[in-house]
Amino acid sequence: MDRGVSSNPIRRYNYQGDPLAEPPPADLMEILDRYRGERDALITVLEEIQARYRYLPAKPLQFVSRELGFPLSLIYGIATFYNVFRLTAPGRYLVRVCKGTACHVNRSSTMIEHLSEKLGITEDETTPDGLFTLQTVACVGACSLAPVMVVNEQTYGRMTPDLSWGIILKVLAQEGPRDQAEQ
Amino acid sequence: MSTLIRIGTSTCGLAAGAEGVVSAIRTDLDRRQVEVTVQRTGCLGACHNEPLVEVTDGEKAVLYGPVDPEHVDLILDRHFGGGAAQEQELSLILSRRPDHTDFPFLARQTKVTTRLCGVIDPLSLDEYLANGGYMALREALTMAPERVIAIVKDSRLRGRGGAGFPTGAKWEITRKQAASPKFLICNADEGDPGAFMNRTMIEGDPHRLLEGMLIAAWAIGASKGYLYVRAEYPLAVEALRNAVGQAAEYGVTGKNILGSGMDFEFVIKEGAGAFVCGEETALMHSIEGLRGTPSMRPPYPSVSGLWGFPTNINNVESLASIPSIILQGPSWFASLGTEQSGGTKAFALTGVVRASGLVEVPLGTPLRILVEEIGRGCKNDRPVKAVQLGGPSGGCVPAELLDTRIDYEDLRRTGAIMGSGGMVVVDDTTCMVDFARYFLTFTQDESCGKCVPCRVGTRKMLAVLTKITQGQGTRADLERLKRLCETVRTASLCGLGLTAPNPVLTTLRYFEQEYISHVDAGTCPAGICSMRPSAATPDA
Numbered sequence: 001m002d003r004g005v006s007s008n009p010i011r012r013y014n015y016q017g018d019p020l021a022e023p024p025p026a027d028l029m030e031i032l033d034r035y036r037g038e039r040d041a042l043i044t045v046l047e048e049i050q051a052r053y054r055y056l057p058a059k060p061l062q063f064v065s066r067e068l069g070f071p072l073s074l075i076y077g078i079a080t081f082y083n084v085f086r087l088t089a090p091g092r093y094l095v096r097v098c099k100g101t102a103c104h105v106n107r108s109s110t111m112i113e114h115l116s117e118k119l120g121i122t123e124d125e126t127t128p129d130g131l132f133t134l135q136t137v138a139c140v141g142a143c144s145l146a147p148v149m150v151v152n153e154q155t156y157g158r159m160t161p162d163l164s165w166g167i168i169l170k171v172l173a174q175e176g177p178r179d180q181a182e183q
Numbered sequence: 184m185s186t187l188i189r190i191g192t193s194t195c196g197l198a199a200g201a202e203g204v205v206s207a208i209r210t211d212l213d214r215r216q217v218e219v220t221v222q223r224t225g226c227l228g229a230c231h232n233e234p235l236v237e238v239t240d241g242e243k244a245v246l247y248g249p250v251d252p253e254h255v256d257l258i259l260d261r262h263f264g265g266g267a268a269q270e271q272e273l274s275l276i277l278s279r280r281p282d283h284t285d286f287p288f289l290a291r292q293t294k295v296t297t298r299l300c301g302v303i304d305p306l307s308l309d310e311y312l313a314n315g316g317y318m319a320l321r322e323a324l325t326m327a328p329e330r331v332i333a334i335v336k337d338s339r340l341r342g343r344g345g346a347g348f349p350t351g352a353k354w355e356i357t358r359k360q361a362a363s364p365k366f367l368i369c370n371a372d373e374g375d376p377g378a379f380m381n382r383t384m385i386e387g388d389p390h391r392l393l394e395g396m397l398i399a400a401w402a403i404g405a406s407k408g409y410l411y412v413r414a415e416y417p418l419a420v421e422a423l424r425n426a427v428g429q430a431a432e433y434g435v436t437g438k439n440i441l442g443s444g445m446d447f448e449f450v451i452k453e454g455a456g457a458f459v460c461g462e463e464t465a466l467m468h469s470i471e472g473l474r475g476t477p478s479m480r481p482p483y484p485s486v487s488g489l490w491g492f493p494t495n496i497n498n499v500e501s502l503a504s505i506p507s508i509i510l511q512g513p514s515w516f517a518s519l520g521t522e523q524s525g526g527t528k529a530f531a532l533t534g535v536v537r538a539s540g541l542v543e544v545p546l547g548t549p550l551r552i553l554v555e556e557i558g559r560g561c562k563n564d565r566p567v568k569a570v571q572l573g574g575p576s577g578g579c580v581p582a583e584l585l586d587t588r589i590d591y592e593d594l595r596r597t598g599a600i601m602g603s604g605g606m607v608v609v610d611d612t613t614c615m616v617d618f619a620r621y622f623l624t625f626t627q628d629e630s631c632g633k634c635v636p637c638r639v640g641t642r643k644m645l646a647v648l649t650k651i652t653q654g655q656g657t658r659a660d661l662e663r664l665k666r667l668c669e670t671v672r673t674a675s676l677c678g679l680g681l682t683a684p685n686p687v688l689t690t691l692r693y694f695e696q697e698y699i700s701h702v703d704a705g706t707c708p709a710g711i712c713s714m715r716p717s718a719a720t721p722d723a
Contacts, residue, residue, distance in 0.1 A: 040472040043455055047414065074473075081474045081631075083456030084414050101377030101574060101607045102533035104621050138458065138625070140415055141379035142198045143533040144230030144540045153417070157198035 024063040027052060032067045042070055042078055046085060055086040083138070091126040091133040093171055095119075097164075098148040100139030108147035112136060114161035115168065131175065132168070186219050186262070189237040191301055193226040193386040194418050195379070195540075199233035199249065207252035208236070208259070217263045225387020227301030229288050230540035232277055235301070238262050239281060246278040246286065288538045291557050293519065295527045296503040297543050300387030305422050308429040311390040317435060319506035323398045324443040331402040332358060335505065337513035339525030343500035344370060344461070345573060345602040346678075347524065347591040350501050356485040357403040360493035367405040368489070368496040369396055370466060371412040371419070374458040375574030376625060378605035380529040381499040383541045385412070385419040388503075389426035393449065395502035397435060398509060400447045403495050407448055409470055411460070414453040423451055458575075458629035462677045463496045465631065476633045477677035498603065500529060520546035521590045528589060528601070534571075534608035535561045542606075544589065551585040554608055565610035569693070573602020575622045575629075576682035578689030579615065598689040600682070614711035615694040616701055620648040622686035630679065637680030640671035644687065654714030656702040665691065 024032065031048045035041035045068065049060050056079050065072045079085045097103075097112045112134075116122055119132055126133040142148045145157025149164050156167055188208060192201045205221065212219055227235055232248030236258065239245070247258055254275060278286035294300075303310040311317075323331050336351030357365060369392065373381040385392060396408045410427075412420050427449045430436050438446050452470050459465045460475040467489050469475035488494025504526055508516045517525035529543040536558030544553065554560065554567055561567055569579040578599035580587060587593055591601050609618065627641040647664045650656045668684035668691075675681045691698060700706050707714055 040470065042472040043469065044453070044472075047453060047455065077474055078455075078472075081457065085455065099376070101375075101571065101605065101621070102539075104376075105534050105607060105609055105613055105618075137415065138374065138456070138629075139376035139378070140194065141373065141382040142195045142230075143377050143379055143531055144195055145198045145233070146533065148198060155194060155198035157195070 020059070020062055020066055024060070024067065028060055028063060029067075032064065036068060042068075042075065043082070046075070046079060050085060055089050057089075089126075091131050092175075093132050093151055094135065095132055095168070096135045096137040096140075096150040098138075098140050098142075098146070098150070099136045100141075100143055100146070100148075102143035102146035103139075103148055106146040108159075111147055111149065111159055111161045111164050115164055118165050118168070131172075186238065186240045187222055188219055189222045189224045189235075189239065189301070191226045191233060191235045192223040194382060194416070195226055195230045196233045196235065197418075199230075200251070201234040203252045204234045204236060204250050204255060207255040211255050211259050212263075215259065215263055219263070222304050223306075224302060225300040225305050226383050226541065227283075227289070228292070228297060228383065228541035228543070229277070229286070229538070231538050232288075235277075241281065244278070244281040245276060246283065247275040248277050250275060287559070288540070288542075288557055291552060292543050293527050293545050294543050295507050295516075295519070296384055296391070296500055297387065297529060297541060298507075299391065300383055300541075303388065305387055305389055306425050308390065308426070308433060311388070315510065316390055317394055317433070319509035320394050320397050320401075320435060321441060323401055323509050324441055324445070328358060328402045328404065331398060331509070334513045335402070335508060338504075338508045338516040339513075339520060339523070340501060340504055340508065340516065341524045341591065342498055343504070343528065343603065344498035345576065345600060347601060350497065353485060353497070354399065354403050354495060356483075357405075357493050357495040360486060362491075362493050363404075364407065364492055365403055365405040366489045366492055366494040367396060367400050367403065367408040368463075368466065368470070368484075368494060369408065369410045369499060369502055370461065370463070370496055371410060371416075371499045372454045372461045372466060373413055373416070373499075373603065374454075374461045374629075375576070375603055375605045377531060377533055377571075377574055377607050378603055379531045380541060380604040382413075382416050382419050384499055384503055384529070385416070386422050389419075389422040390430070391503050391506055392423075392499055393426055393430050393435075395505035396449070397440070397447060398505050399495065399497065399502060401443070401445055403493075405495065406446055407450065409489075410449060410451045411454055411466055411470060412451065414455055420451065420453060427451065457631070458625070459631045459677070459679050462679060465677065466496070467494065474631070476631045477679075479676065500604070521588065524591055528604065530604045530606040532558050532606050532608070534606075535563075535565070535610050535613075536608045537562055546590055547588050549586050549588055550580060553589075553606065554585060558608060561608065561610040563610075565612065568609050568611050568613060569615070571599075571607040571609065571618070571686075572605065573600040573682075573685070574605040575626045576600065576678065576685060577602040577605070578685040579618070579693060580689075581693040598685070598692055600685065612709055612711070614652075614707050614709035615690040615697050616648065616707070617652055617709075617711045619687045619690045620645065620652055623648055623683070626679065626683040630683075634674075634676035634680065636671050636674035637676065637683065640667055640675070640680065641683050643667055644671065644684070648687070651698065651701045652707070652712040652714070654701065654705045654712070658702055661691075661698055661702060 235248040236250045237246045283289040340350045341347040457475045460469045464478040465475040484494040532542045533539045567582045623645045627645045630637045632638045672684045
């Protein structure tokens with residue numbers, strides 16, 4: 001396939017010293033190929049890229065622009081508009097504390113403060129060892145078990161500041177031996 | 184039917200530890216070498232008692248909760264080991280009847296849209312079919328589309344997203360448009376914090392929603408249906424994907440469905456976490472792959488929607504009501520509700536109530552029934568202070584108005600709204616100024632920024648509220664806050680801004696004294712705000 005010529009009028013990036021002279025990696029190309037020509041697919045494409053990389057790195061976004069013909073301004077417009085997209089790499093464990101109404105009235109803010117103090121990071125930051133990123137989430141819909149915390153895909157209900165830290169410690173304990181094994 | 188063990192494994196059940204209970208039951212059954220089907224179901228609604236386990240043979244049933252893995256042996260011993268009932272195990276029994284009429288939390292409810300949630304395996308089409316699934320579609324397809332619309336109009340079903348527009352009338356407008364193709368959208372972007380009605384319905388009984396959409400598509404003449412679901416609900420997305428695949432195999436999507444001549448396909452679109460996308464024009468832009476910002480109406484989506492074509496947008500609960508309306512008749516549905524609106528409404532009852540979860544009641548039920556009888560009042564025997572309805576777009580109903588009927592008009596008179604179903608009960612340890620500020624933090628954050636009144640107005644309102652909660656507010660600030668509320672609710676472009684002042688306006692209306700304490704005396708009566716502690720601080 002000739003990637004230099006496009007039938008799409010928006011796609012006209014092909015300048016000297018192109019930083020994207022190399023073709024995209026195969027797994028990214030596979031995503032892009034599936035949505036080629038679909039004008040409404042941009043959000044879905046970004047969701048798939050984030051599922052692949054855990055965030056939206058700059059280079060794949062540039063490939064989206066060049067391959068699918070969306071202006072980078074539009075891509076970044078979408079990536080910064082919607083809450084699910086991240087432009088920086090998260091830690092290995094994404095710790096999300098729910099701040100929905102039920103969680104709020106059941107004092108989820110004290111849990112955020114506690115985790116923040118113990119981990120030594122504030123909201124949206126990642127610990128220096130790259131293990132934990134602390135975030136809040138609007139609502140995960142498990143309000144009857146408020147306050148709620150989500151670590152990667154696992155949801156924990158009926159939390160207290162101490163219980164939530166206990167879960168982090170459990171995660172850390174599972175991490176420890178594996179790290180040593182890797183060394 | 185043979186003996187069955189049901190376990191609720193919706194998001195809420197899993198958060199309470201249902202996965203551990205499932206494996207404990209499987210291990211225990213293996214050890215006993217008894218052949219019993221373990222069925223993973225959606226949520227019965229009694230989330231406060233999760234994980235829920237029900238042992239049933241159809242005739243007899245015992246519902247247990249909250250079940251820990253260590254209870255499993257005791258429970259199975261009673262049913263399969265001939266062991267005597269032990270005290271600890273008995274204390275877990277919530278109900279001994281298959282219809283749960285002896286369990287107050289469920290007994291006071293009337294389940295229509297959530298009837299099969301917690302009863303069937305949501306991933307099994309066969310179980311849906313065995314419970315009358317797709318019968319309503321078959322019946323609707325024998326009728327003229329106009330007849331279906333007439334039935335929905337007669338049922339007095341109104342939009343369950345919160346605005347309450349009559350569903351049948353909306354369908355009729357879309358039906359009458361000459362342009363083609365026509366689209367149908369199911370709004371499952373349940374963005375209100377504190378709401379999980381749609382999540383429970385989709386995770387528990389996804390085919391009901393698809394059936395409702397197929398009937399709607401027949402009525403309006405739509406050829407494609409979008410399911411716009413929150414990405415924050417991974418299990419709901421999975422349940423829908425599975426159901427859409429099964430529907431295709433079963434032959435209720437595709438070409439010439441059940442010989443009716445109707446062609447229809449489903450498309451699942453995952454939302455990307457923007458509250459404003461619950462607004463219909465913003466939602467459509469999001470489906471088109473753009474930033475989810477709203478547009479001026481008119482034209483309304485029914486006339487010019489997705490890519491300029493007539494588009495009908497309905498909420499999950501509205502669509503999930505349709506199969507029952509077709510099968511049981513519009514007069515039955517209408518008789519469940521009030522003079523102006525028929526049927527039932529599901530609420531996510533949460534906050535500080537003893538029993539929380541998903542509650543479905545007929546329209547016209549007084550709020551008090553939900554708070555005091557179903558929810559059993561506040562934890563720690565504290566008095567109920569207020570009920571917040573409709574999330575960031577809604578308002579607070581104070582305890583003295585708990586006899587208000589749940590109905591679009593009655594609730595609007597209190598300054599609150601029906602909303603999509605979030606119902607948060609708060610007690611006297613909640614500061615209403617802080618509560619209003621909480622919602623403003625949310626709306627300010629979620630304002631898309633397209634129109635100035637909302638973008639700047641919510642920011643200014645939040646600044647004033649923050650100043651007050653920090654003990655720096657004055658009487659002049661209260662006046663400024665009221666003026667800002669008026670401007671934002673008059674001049675904003677879409678529902679997000681138009682309703683953003685509601686949490687402030689209703690708390691000002693019913694709890695103005697609390698605001699005055701903050702600005703005059705510099706005290707927070709509930710002791711929540713970060714100002715000097717007040718003498719009236721209740722003990723924690």
